[in-house]
Amino acid sequence: MWFLVLNIFVMFLLILGLYHLQKKHVSFSKRVFSALGLGIVFGLILQAVYGSTSEVISHSVDWFNIVGNGYVKLLQMIVMPLVFISILSAFTKMKLKNNVGKISGWIIAILVGTTAIAAAVGIATTFGFNLEAIQIEQGEAETARSQQLEERFSQVEDLTLPEQILSLLPANPFLDFTGARATSTIAVVLFAAIVGLAYLGVRRKNEEQADFFAKIVETLHTVVMRIVTLIIRLTPFGVLALMTRVSATSDYDAIWKLGKFVVASYVALLIMFAIHLLLLTFFGLNPITYVKKVLPVLTFAFTSRTSAGTLPLNVRAQTNELGVSEGTANFAGSFGLSIGQNGCAGVYPAMLAVMIAPTVGINPLDPSFIITLIAVVAISSFGVAGVGGGATFAAILVLSAMNLPVGLAGLLISIEPLIDMGRTAVNVSGSMTAGVLTDKITHELDQSVYDTPTQHAEV
Secondary structure: OHHHHHHHHHHHHHHHHHHHHHHOOOOHHHHHHHHHHHHHHHHHHHHHHHOOOOHHHHHHHHHHHHHHHHHHHHHHHHHHHHHHHHHHHHHHOOOOHHHHHHHHHHHHHHHHHHHHHHHHHHHHHHHHOOOOHHHOOOOHHHHHHHHHHHHHHHHHOOOOHHHHHHOOOOOOHHHHOOOOOOOHHHHHHHHHHHHHHHHHHHHHHOHHHHHHHHHHHHHHHHHHHHHHHHHHOOHHHHHHHHHHHHHHHOOHHHHHHOHHHHHHHHHHHHHHHHHHHHHHHHOOOOHHHHHHHHHHHHHHHHHHOOHHHHHHHHHHHHHHHOOOOHHHHHHHHHHOOOOOOHHHHHHHHHHHHHHHHHHHOOOOOOHHHHHHHHHHHHHHHHHHHHHOOHHHHHHHHHHHHOOOOHHHHHHHHHHHHHHHHHHHHHHHHHHHHHHHHHHHHOOOOOHHHHHOOOOOOOO
16 A cells, blocks of 8 residues: 555656646657656666566556546547537638648548558568567467457458448537547548538628638637647646556566567568658658657657547647648548558558468468558558558458458567557658648648747747
């Protein structure tokens, strides 16, 4: 009991320290990285003293989750209102008008295209590290995970691609505002676009009513953005608690045993991030500027492992730091939650497919296998939106399409959380890159905002 109280007290002191930095107007990014470092150190100390599976750690983490998971829940709370009102506001401000189709098309093309590239990177990395599924010992946890994946596969194997695409449509927008479906966010995006197009039609026939509606939307947008700002101020505290939990509860023995797979995964993810930077450079944008401005967002994505929870930070960074228009930022961030996830739907399933292929007598070096795999990953990265998104469903879709045993995807369960941190960060970077490149291509990017030194000195 006393050890639990002591741990909570130390966490409280660390939070006070971060709050003191905020009062001294230390930059937002410095506070986030300070929280990251403190969380890692505090978590390692807790594990060294108590052990990762001890009751003291478990109970302490329950209390830490009030700050960490509480922050994530607040971000998730504002996702749907933010997406809906921001896209609608872009219509009322005449920022989207007739460009909706073009913007959406470019964003989806970039997301799916970069995912195909991510698949190629995953394949090359797997060959480079000579990874094979037979190298992994299958224990109780892996067996249980394999059975779970087989059950999930039975739930989605009968869904056709047209059915998956139909699931994107907002049959009941009020249900989607609750986030009840895996595709709720995209459905809300489409609903906002439909309302926005209807507004443009009303504006041509009755300008007085359109102006009244626009004022209501602008007022709501101002209030929602204020809520976003208030929640984002809590980011350092959320990162501290989340990183402490990860550091204190990770199974370092399993990570050590599967270190080769962890290293290979992160090499592939870092290469994919470097490709994002190369794409920005190709379009005449400074990649160093991009890195400096998005690092706080990627840090939160890394520690929280939630692309949806990162969406408000994602959109805010695109608009305030990178010069992306509000409409494009919201489309890119929202589509990026389910379509063309470079880490979860690109690198990960491609690596698994190459690792598993030899177990069923398939030569992964066969050019036809590689070309087919890249194509399947690209197509599945769009289709995964209809079945829930995330690495698990992406892996299920790709492995089943390649006639590979789905259950073997459970072999990496012990290091899944660690790899998932990097995958989530790359997913978020991919969506932000798509937003920036789309506005650059459509000549909507505010280059002066992009080139200006980072604006998040105080939040």
